[in-house]
Amino acid sequence: MSLLVVGLSHRTAPVSVLERASLCADAQSKLLQDTLAAEPAAEAALLATCNRIELYADVDKFHAGVAELSTLLAQHSGVGLEELTPYLYVHYEDRAVHHMFSVACGLDSMVVGEGQILGQLKDSLARAQELHTAGRLLNDLFQQALRVGKRAHSETGIDRAGQSLVTFGLQQLAAGGDVTAWARGKRALVIGAGSMSSLAAATLARVGVAEVVVANRTFDRAERLAQILTETGEPGLTARAVPMDAVSHELTRADVAVSCTGATGLVLTADAVAAAVEGRTGAPVAFTEDAQEPARAGVRPLPTAPAGAADDNCPLDLQAVQQSGFSVMGEAAVAGMDAATLEQHAAWVAGAGVDRREAARRPEADAELISALAATAATLGRIPERRRPEQAAAPVRPEPVLFVLDLAMPRDVDAAAHRLAGVRLVDIESLAEVSADAPMASDVDQVRGIVADEVAAFGAAQRAAHITPTVVALRTMAADVVAGEIARLEGRLPGLDDKHRAEITQTVRRVVDKLLHAPTVRVKQLAAEPGGTGYADALRTLFDLDQEAVAAVSRARADAGADGDDSHEITENHAKNRGPA
Numbered sequence: 001m002s003l004l005v006v007g008l009s010h011r012t013a014p015v016s017v018l019e020r021a022s023l024c025a026d027a028q029s030k031l032l033q034d035t036l037a038a039e040p041a042a043e044a045a046l047l048a049t050c051n052r053i054e055l056y057a058d059v060d061k062f063h064a065g066v067a068e069l070s071t072l073l074a075q076h077s078g079v080g081l082e083e084l085t086p087y088l089y090v091h092y093e094d095r096a097v098h099h100m101f102s103v104a105c106g107l108d109s110m111v112v113g114e115g116q117i118l119g120q121l122k123d124s125l126a127r128a129q130e131l132h133t134a135g136r137l138l139n140d141l142f143q144q145a146l147r148v149g150k151r152a153h154s155e156t157g158i159d160r161a162g163q164s165l166v167t168f169g170l171q172q173l174a175a176g177g178d179v180t181a182w183a184r185g186k187r188a189l190v191i192g193a194g195s196m197s198s199l200a201a202a203t204l205a206r207v208g209v210a211e212v213v214v215a216n217r218t219f220d221r222a223e224r225l226a227q228i229l230t231e232t233g234e235p236g237l238t239a240r241a242v243p244m245d246a247v248s249h250e251l252t253r254a255d256v257a258v259s260c261t262g263a264t265g266l267v268l269t270a271d272a273v274a275a276a277v278e279g280r281t282g283a284p285v286a287f288t289e290d291a292q293e294p295a296r297a298g299v300r301p302l303p304t305a306p307a308g309a310a311d312d313n314c315p316l317d318l319q320a321v322q323q324s325g326f327s328v329m330g331e332a333a334v335a336g337m338d339a340a341t342l343e344q345h346a347a348w349v350a351g352a353g354v355d356r357r358e359a360a361r362r363p364e365a366d367a368e369l370i371s372a373l374a375a376t377a378a379t380l381g382r383i384p385e386r387r388r389p390e391q392a393a394a395p396v397r398p399e400p401v402l403f404v405l406d407l408a409m410p411r412d413v414d415a416a417a418h419r420l421a422g423v424r425l426v427d428i429e430s431l432a433e434v435s436a437d438a439p440m441a442s443d444v445d446q447v448r449g450i451v452a453d454e455v456a457a458f459g460a461a462q463r464a465a466h467i468t469p470t471v472v473a474l475r476t477m478a479a480d481v482v483a484g485e486i487a488r489l490e491g492r493l494p495g496l497d498d499k500h501r502a503e504i505t506q507t508v509r510r511v512v513d514k515l516l517h518a519p520t521v522r523v524k525q526l527a528a529e530p531g532g533t534g535y536a537d538a539l540r541t542l543f544d545l546d547q548e549a550v551a552a553v554s555r556a557r558a559d560a561g562a563d564g565d566d567s568h569e570i571t572e573n574h575a576k577n578r579g580p581a
Helices: 015-021 025-037 062-077 081-087 094-104 116-130 136-155 165-173 179-183 195-207 219-232 244-253 270-281 318-323 339-350 356-361 365-380 415-419 428-435 443-492 498-528 534-543 547-562 567-578
Strands: 003-009 041-048 052-059 089-092 187-191 211-216 238-243 256-259 402-406 423-427
Touching (some): 003 015, 003 062, 003 094, 015 081, 025 041, 025 062, 025 116, 041 062, 041 116, 041 136, 052 136, 062 081, 089 094, 094 136, 094 443, 116 136, 116 195, 136 443, 165 179, 165 195, 165 256, 165 428, 187 244, 195 219, 211 219, 211 244, 244 270, 270 415, 270 423, 423 428, 443 498, 443 534
Parallel strands (some): 187 211, 211 238, 256 402
Antiparallel strands (some): 041 052
């Protein structure tokens, strides 16, 4: 087994990189075909979701495989290899199996324990089978991963550790409150009719929204999803389909919008979202980060202490003043001084007591200020203490009137909509930030144990399967020897009747079978252990097996495996039919 996976995910790459590296359906198919055409790869499969892009391959050379798969990912994603490389991870052989099984169980998901990944794995395998890029190894890997994922969900409480990305996103829209209470009676717009959008529509229906409107580029798919929601949804739920050009209008009616399409560009711009909110409220929508703080009349920016200022004859304690962070020449430094001292300080500032470089930057500015302050002090007696202005509180955002959940990668909704007053936008990037610190249930440890056991079992099965072509070739050779000897016996004893011929043939076959049984069973057991792959070579050497005969069996198994057949049983039965069992 030479399983290699090269990929990037939300754990290693920022959403901006994942977004740029995402692949459309055609690009995914082309990547698989080009991977199979590359020299190191014999099989290939791609797992591409909104959170990860992983290329799996059966390679004959590790370093060449890593280089080739990394280069192919960069070429097809459009992200330069040098830029992409820091975010890539590589797993090989058992570590690659461990990673795949962890992904299948939801341990590597953004929301730990979510079960949607199983459907995505199934789709990935189906694509590889359709393109004939998955052989025996990847068929076994993906099918076993699906079984391991189902086992984890059925035998543990991993579902309690997390939920689907849709449910998690709705929880963020509800600001951590009860989603059912938040959603009750709301009108929802779902943009897209794929698997994720369908899940979103079904989830919204389940939590109690009053209406679900489905918009999709293919109107028939939107109609089909709306019909399913009508037939299976909660009583009182209204579901209908609209074409994509009706999204702008429907957005003005919706309380919640969920978007997950395969579009390569934005589906909802910030201006479109702002227009929808304006259509509902009747008031212009502001970008909150663009709001200016109110100007403070009469507040002069505080200068910093000049570097290298001389303290000769200065009436101030320069060391103490500089530690406080105020200028020895500015207003704050002289606050509280009497008029006479101020006049002395003004004269000092105007003279040679200031670093010439600083004076060149602000000629006579501070001297004039201090003179003015001295005049004020002569009238008031003292300069009143001045404090630094307190930082103004951040403006309070209004309560949202439109909740937007963007589950697409690349994103469907302009990120600038985050700053729109009256809008709460949750997208993949914000979900990643929130889920990074999410607590994990105790069941996660139990799932990790299941993954470890299944990885060991899968490795043993693959190592044992590696020797099967050699065992089949050995049994085939033995059957040919028996058939040759029986034919020679018939030549020497032409009068042998059928009853005796059959008995002799069966006896010879039993003898050969007993001789082969113990070594072939034992060699399979030994081959299943770590480092047991060398037993196949030993068996071929001891019995002088034809390497081409072994390779022919391997090819037959690979072809049958690609079609989903149990080629192990096929080749074993073929050998039994030819001779000893």
